[in-house]
Amino acid sequence: MISTATSAFINVQGLCKSFGGQVLYQDFDLTLPEGKVISVFGPNGCGKSTLINMMSGLIPIDQGQITVADKPLRRSRIGYVFQNYRDTLFPWMSAFDNIAYPLKVKGMAEKNRHQRVDQLLATFDITLDLRRYPYQFSGGQQQLIAILRAVVADPEVLFLDEPFSALDFEMTLYIREKLQQVHMESNLTTVVVSHDLEDAVYLADQILLLSKRPTHVVEKVQFELPRPRTPDTVSHPEFVRTKGHCLDIFRQEMRQ
């Protein structure tokens, strides 16, 4: 089924969330389109990660409703990439077993798991010796394994919580390219939290700018430069303009 970009694929309504008496979200509404990459950007402590954690069902909400493709969260297929691969990959399993774990818990036979993972590696032309354990790979490779694990079971939405924050610059560029490739191959709806505006704009079709607490959406900025985007993209006038615009709004928010 093809849906238009304006249809609400992820739908958040009347969301309320408090932490220790501090109101983080109050009657928060948000709709996100299907098949797009949405970057979430905002000041520290505004609850960017909390938002995607609630949208992925990782933490409970106080009030409100969240649906993905008109289904409640518990029936939707979610892929999630955590900030820290070190704490979320399973070091007692080989890289292969890590990537194939979502397939295993769904009851897929081992032979089919191998096929699916091989197919995934071929698609993104990744050559890693998956018999090794996660800690035997570099940080960037580990994050790549975490991303493969998140997309292997064909999720409806992919959430990424600051996927570059534990990586050096070189690896950030590499993982950024792989994420773009994932999106171009699968057209997967992707929501990525980033504290780096360049990464946020580079990846996004839409940048979601959030305010300070209690959090609301300040603006949804569209960024429609065609893919594949390259390292040259960051000096493209449209990129510079969009990034500048986001930064202006961010500064305004900080002053309030």
Added chain:
Amino acid sequence: MNQKKRQPSPSQNPLAIASKWVPWADKLLPLLGVVILLSFWEIAATSNWVNPVLLPTPVATIAELVIVTFRPENGLFLDFFTTLWRTLLSFAIGAILGVPLGIILGSNERVYRSFEFLIDFFRSTPASALIPMFLLFLGTSDWNKVVIPAFAGFLVIIFNSAYGVMNARQSRILAARVMGASHWDIFKDVLFWESLPQIFIGLRTGISISLVIVIVAEMFIGTDLGLGKRIFETQQILNVKDMYASILTTGVLGYCLNMIFRFVEKQIVHWSGR
């Protein structure tokens, strides 16, 4: 020693205050403490600081160790294997009961809170203090020398297993949950492994405690065979060479158990510290 001696040191003695410290000398460092102890022992035994009747020289002790170990009559190896068997058996009982119960206890916070004080109390009570009580119920049977150490090992194993499960990092559990893993999947694929390093700490402590209590029980309860009984009896008849040889054997046993355990642990918990 290194095959390639790049810089032959002026004297081949690693203890010499050499101006050029050679790399292979570092490998000999672990022996330094042993050499110092043996020298001190030798001096103490030969210089009449200590009554020679009470302290034979190291060489005499080690010679005695070799002789009594393989003596067909009243050989040390029989005592050695008896003590080893009791230690392993009691450890196995403690582990087979302690690990699953600890995991169950740790998986349910309410259950753990109900038993926390009890476990902590008995864990803090020296198990040797319970020997007379066990004697009342089990008599001086051979069984007794296994049950008490098993109980002592069980307590540290159950405690550490429960602790390991309760303090498992939440991040991997969350990761499994968001992938759609069931409670049982999370338990067997994540929680169990996550607590394994702590379980191993319990097992390693458990086997050490089992050995300690086996030795004490053998001394206290009385038995035909066992290192504890041998140490005690040789002391009674002032057969000090045999006594020191038996003490050394106990040390070797404890040390080897520890080393074997560390090796196994490293193979299984291969990700620890990485």
